[in-house]
Amino acid sequence: MRLPFRHSSIRFRLLLASTAVQVVLLTLLLANSVRLMNDAASASLATVANQNANMLHAMATAYGEQGRYDTLQDVLGELLADSAEGLVYVRIGRPDGRLLVSAGASAMTALPPPTADMTRALGSLVDRPVIHIRRPLLLDRNEIGFLQFGVSVSVLAAARQAIIEQGTLIALAEILLTFVLLSGIGYLLTHNLGRLLAGSRAIAEGHLDHRLPEKGDDELARLARNFNIMAATLQQRVGELQRTALQLRTSEERYALALRGANDGLWDWDLPSGNAYFSERFCEIVGRDMGEHAHADDALLSYLHPDELTVYRQVMRAHLRGESAQFMLEHRIRLPDGSVRWVMTRGVAQRDGSGRASRMAGSISDIDLRKRAEQQLLHDALHDGLTGLPNRALFIEHVHQALGHQRRDENARFAVLAINIERFSLINDSFGHAAGDELLRRIADHITASMNAGDVAARVGGDQFALLLNGIGGSTDALRIAESLVELPGLVTPAAGRPLHLRCRIGVVVSDKDRDDAESILRDADNALHKARRGEAEAVAFFHASMHTQALRALQLEADLRTALRTGGLCVHYQPIVSLADRRLASFEALVRWQHPTHGLLPPAEFIPLAETLDLIHDVGMRVLSLVCRDLLDWGIAHPGVALPPVSVNLSARQLIRPGLADELLDLIESHGVPLSCLRFEITESLLARPDGPATPILHQLRDAGATVLIDDFGTGYSALSYLHTIPCDIVKLDGSFVRSITDDGRLRDIVRRSIQLAHDLGMTVIAECIEQDEQATVLKDMNCDYGQGYLFARPLEADSALRLIAPNTTGHPS
Numbered sequence: 124m125r126l127p128f129r130h131s132s133i134r135f136r137l138l139l140a141s142t143a144v145q146v147v148l149l150t151l152l153l154a155n156s157v158r159l160m161n162d163a164a165s166a167s168l169a170t171v172a173n174q175n176a177n178m179l180h181a182m183a184t185a186y187g188e189q190g191r192y193d194t195l196q197d198v199l200g201e202l203l204a205d206s207a208e209g210l211v212y213v214r215i216g217r218p219d220g221r222l223l224v225s226a227g228a229s230a231m232t233a234l235p236p237p238t239a240d241m242t243r244a245l246g247s248l249v250d251r252p253v254i255h256i257r258r259p260l261l262l263d264r265n266e267i268g269f270l271q272f273g274v275s276v277s278v279l280a281a282a283r284q285a286i287i288e289q290g291t292l293i294a295l296a297e298i299l300l301t302f303v304l305l306s307g308i309g310y311l312l313t314h315n316l317g318r319l320l321a322g323s324r325a326i327a328e329g330h331l332d333h334r335l336p337e338k339g340d341d342e343l344a345r346l347a348r349n350f351n352i353m354a355a356t357l358q359q360r361v362g363e364l365q366r367t368a369l370q371l372r373t374s375e376e377r378y379a380l381a382l383r384g385a386n387d388g389l390w391d392w393d394l395p396s397g398n399a400y401f402s403e404r405f406c407e408i409v410g411r412d413m414g415e416h417a418h419a420d421d422a423l424l425s426y427l428h429p430d431e432l433t434v435y436r437q438v439m440r441a442h443l444r445g446e447s448a449q450f451m452l453e454h455r456i457r458l459p460d461g462s463v464r465w466v467m468t469r470g471v472a473q474r475d476g477s478g479r480a481s482r483m484a485g486s487i488s489d490i491d492l493r494k495r496a497e498q499q500l501l502h503d504a505l506h507d508g509l510t511g512l513p514n515r516a517l518f519i520e521h522v523h524q525a526l527g528h529q530r531r532d533e534n535a536r537f538a539v540l541a542i543n544i545e546r547f548s549l550i551n552d553s554f555g556h557a558a559g560d561e562l563l564r565r566i567a568d569h570i571t572a573s574m575n576a577g578d579v580a581a582r583v584g585g586d587q588f589a590l591l592l593n594g595i596g597g598s599t600d601a602l603r604i605a606e607s608l609v610e611l612p613g614l615v616t617p618a619a620g621r622p623l624h625l626r627c628r629i630g631v632v633v634s635d636k637d638r639d640d641a642e643s644i645l646r647d648a649d650n651a652l653h654k655a656r657r658g659e660a661e662a663v664a665f666f667h668a669s670m671h672t673q674a675l676r677a678l679q680l681e682a683d684l685r686t687a688l689r690t691g692g693l694c695v696h697y698q699p700i701v702s703l704a705d706r707r708l709a710s711f712e713a714l715v716r717w718q719h720p721t722h723g724l725l726p727p728a729e730f731i732p733l734a735e736t737l738d739l740i741h742d743v744g745m746r747v748l749s750l751v752c753r754d755l756l757d758w759g760i761a762h763p764g765v766a767l768p769p770v771s772v773n774l775s776a777r778q779l780i781r782p783g784l785a786d787e788l789l790d791l792i793e794s795h796g797v798p799l800s801c802l803r804f805e806i807t808e809s810l811l812a813r814p815d816g817p818a819t820p821i822l823h824q825l826r827d828a829g830a831t832v833l834i835d836d837f838g839t840g841y842s843a844l845s846y847l848h849t850i851p852c853d854i855v856k857l858d859g860s861f862v863r864s865i866t867d868d869g870r871l872r873d874i875v876r877r878s879i880q881l882a883h884d885l886g887m888t889v890i891a892e893c894i895e896q897d898e899q900a901t902v903l904k905d906m907n908c909d910y911g912q913g914y915l916f917a918r919p920l921e922a923d924s925a926l927r928l929i930a931p932n933t934t935g936h937p938s
Contacts, residue, residue, distance in 0.1 A: 175272060179213060179270055238255050255271065388408045394443075395481065409487070426456045428457050536634055540591075541652040545625060611626065633665070693746050693747070695714065712770070749795070769802060799828065806818060822851040834850060837878075875903075892912050
């Protein structure tokens with residue numbers, strides 16, 4: 124699209140554009156003024172209308188309530204008699220159109236329609252100088268009449284018209300004045316600009332000696348002087364550029380070739396002469412001034428690491444022979460201070476017509492940070508972040524290497540030790556994880572300091588370490604080293620504030636010709652460690668094949684136990700508790716059993732420790748309580764009206780650390796509808812050694828709800844007499860270790876007799892466990908022991924067998 128006036132002069136286009144802009148701006152200004160004036164007039168009319176409407180409505184209401192419309196008409200008539208502007212007439216009428224008040228505009232014969240739109244009415248103010256407003260009005264007898272009045276706006280109309288006319292005249296005068304002013308300015312500007320145009324055309328055509336006249340001292344004259352200076356300078360610079368053109372061409376070739384190789388420190392090697400050029404950045408990277416080594420071989424030997432020289436020359440020769448498109452090598456260099464830095468050297472050879480390299484240029488890049496980061500990532504991937512020891516993956520790799528060495532040398536032997544810190548979780552719980560982490564670092568240092576040359580230590584778990592002993596003579600050497608690591612020296616951490624003396628449990632595997640898998644060796648060491656942790660006497664255990672079988676069985680039992688809890692595979696047997704006075708049934712103890720689909724009926728010792736390890740013991744305990752409640756309901760149905768013997772249910776230590784255990788137990792019993800008097804809760808004495816421990820408040824809550832509490836294994840391992848009066852219980856059960864030797868040990872009989880007497884003095888009942896002989900029952904009866912339990916009376920029975928004992932044998936319940 125071709126624009127009009129494109130060939131016109133600047134002056135004409137400036138005048139035309141300025142005039143058009145003025146016309147548009149003034150038109151917009153005038154239109155906006157009219158809009159604002161209309162808005163103001165509309166607001167003024169609305170205000171006048173509302174004020175008059177409110178005044179007339181108040182007067183009509185006041186006079187209308189008294190029926191004095193005639194008086195109101197006289198008052199309004201006097202009010203409107205001399206009114207030239209403002210309120211012109213007032214009419215008040217009934218709904219049928221009959222007028223009650225008619226004041227002002229006496230010549231008006233019919234009511235004009237109300238003005239619908241105030242804003243639209245402003246356009247015809249000259250023709251319609253009166254605005255008509257009608258409002259509803261409440262008359263007597265709740266009739267809705269109307270109030271209509273007229274407002275004169277002739278003065279407002281005249282003012283509006285005058286403003287529009289004056290604004291139009293002002294706009295025309297401003298357009299004319301602007302046109303005249305810009306005409307003069309345009310002439311002055313374009314006259315001197317023509318000279319500049321002619322001068323620039325001369326310079327463009329190559330006449331560098333052309334100059335402009337410098338008349339006057341205004342801006343255009345100064346512009347002409349600057350133009351002349353620019354022309355002189357340009358003439359001088361062109362001569363200089365011509366003289367340096369040849370030098371620049373050579374330099375451009377060098378840098379263009381170097382930039383193809385890399386973008387850091389640059390080097391240029393003239394192969395026939397052996398001379399080399401090194402940039403300033405190159406010197407910064409290698410840390411030395413390379414100007415003193417003009418020959419390439421001397422320069423290379425000055426900074427290249429000795430271990431990299433052979434590889435560097437091999438890769439360089441291969442590129443010069445044309446075997447690679449680009450020379451590229453990551454290598455190390457020596458800095459003047461003796462430190463080592465990683466760099467990347469790149470280069471491209473320039474070849475002559477015969478294909479022989481005649482020149483080579485490239486770059487050197489500092490990649491030290493990246494390489495060290497890669498090395499650190501590799502180190503972190505294979506080492507423990509806390510202790511700095513190798514992790515499990517790297518340890519397995521070292522075991523693989525030991526296996527390879529053993530295959531090459533039949534006499535080579537090694538051992539793997541799995542090391543676990545006893546009661547380490549207690550450190551974290553007592554002093555915090557920061558203290559535990561510090562302790563692990565100290566232990567790692569101790570193990571590392573105890574190693575021989577060629578041994579490898581690793582951290583393979585939270586508080587578990589592994590040690591690879593290379594070059595041992597046999598099991599004796601492994602045992603000697605393991606026993607030296609069992610007792611750790613006193614380790615001090617800032618959080619503990621005192622030395623901590625810890626012990627280790629260690630599992631040992633000694634290599635043999637049949638072992639060829641590193642993972643299985645570490646696994647077998649873990650199995651031996653599990654055996655050492657279960658044992659009380661020996662802290663070191665050697666692996667044998669049965670451990671692997673036991674481990675597999677334990678894993679299978681774990682899966683089967685979870686299935687049994689879901690499908691109801693557990694059952695309860697009941698061992699009777701009888702009165703020693705008449706050998707009649709007094710109560711039962713509920714003992715959990717597991718009818719395993721493969722191994723048959725499993726006793727608690729087979730799976731209760733596993734359930735505690737897997738944190739399933741609470742689920743087992745709640746399942747037992749639910750089964751006991753179900754059996755008690757069945758017994759009550761089978762023997763209606765017979766008082767059922769109470770059943771004791773064991774609570775584990777892990778259950779008693781649950782804050783809401785008492786509520787869970789009571790809710791379960793209540794959901795089955797079993798009386799709380801039919802159930803008792805049995806707890807091991809050791810859990811009550813601390814009166815402020817978690818078990819005490821739970822037992823108090825159970826007793827307050829009406830349940831009976833028994834202490835199992837009473838008198839074992841703790842000074843029971845020192846806190847017996849504080850224990851929240853009703854019955855104590857003498858541990859079987861007292862009962863088994865009671866017929867042979869007189870001093871033991873005195874201890875048991877005093878314990879029974881003390882319990883009776885405190886209002887407690889006593890049950891003796893593990894009674895297997897009549898002599899034991901007789902001695903206990905003579906000591907006034909209340910009840911007995913053991914194989915002498917009955918083994919644990921199934922629910923149906925226990926049911927048959929209830930009706931004929933039930934006696935007083937222990938309480």
